[in-house]
Amino acid sequence: MSAETSKSAVLLLAHGTPDMLGEMAEYLGKVTGGRAMPQEVVDELQHRYAQIGLKNTPGEEAPPLTKWTMIQGYLLEQALGTGKVYVGMRNWHPYIADVVAQMRADGVTHIKAVCLAPQNSRTSVGLYRKAVLEAATGIEVEFVAGWAESPLLADAFAEKLWPVWAEACAEAGQRVPVLFTAHSVPCRTIMTGEASVAGARPGTPVQDTPDPYPVEAKRTAQMVGERMAAVGFHEKDWYFAFQSQGISGGPWIGPTVEDTLKAIKAEGHIGVVMQPVGFLCDHVEILYDIDIAFRHTATELGLKLWRAESLNDSAVLVEALVDVITGEYKATVDEVMIPA
Structure with a gap:
């Protein structure tokens, strides 16, 4: 396809989250690929989401993950200045397939897709890749599979970590350790073989x-x-540590946050600063798992817990995304594909 006839656009990919508590069962069905979750799992997730403000009726503001992802897309669009940046969700509205259909209607012929999950897992990121390729028939797709070592991404996290670490050390009167986290995944997904096929042709x-x-x-x-x-x-x-292990059974990778907090206490510390480096904005795994559940665990252990602010609308994060998209940072990128 010639440069004169091609039209490129960026597609940001995120997990998606329900807009109302009553959508939880349907949402979880999307997450599991159609496998129904036990009612107690649905009830527990509804409880967690209710704790961070999700209602049974549409709210005036989108849930945090949706809100911040859309803001990140808008800020990236402004920073690039080369056209519209699209945002698609794997498990909720706006679905990836619907967004790709809109891109096709808008005349887009080349998609540069970037997961807002910087660390590449062939299963989780592979599912995003699969969703894009299934929807993008006849459109060139350049898929960024990982950008975990982006210097600007590390700069963005450090910018948020420094002030809270300084505050924690001053308040505690001693050095306070930092506990970095990323979302756990099922053990089977990081093993050889099975984990390699998600999204493959x-x-x-x-x-x-x-x-x-x-x-x-x-x-x-x-x-x-x-x-x-x-x-x-x-x-x-x-x-x-790896956080937010699934509640539906099966072994997930660790160490867990709970066990690591116990170890930190056993070493004589009186507090801990947490920073999730696998997440780029606020959502339930931060606002509930860290701010409510892990804070409760820390309190029971006699630890004070501080958390670094999420990246959300970080200008440095947007710079990192610009570098990934322009190729200034050499991310892990699949070859350009035209799905049949």
């Missing part, structure tokens, strides 16, 4: 290398810690 050979997700998540944390060295932060000042 029929006939694609199964890869025999481990899924990169755990390594990339810890690498992002390490890079944030390295940036904090300028203010006296040491390698021994941070820990890493």
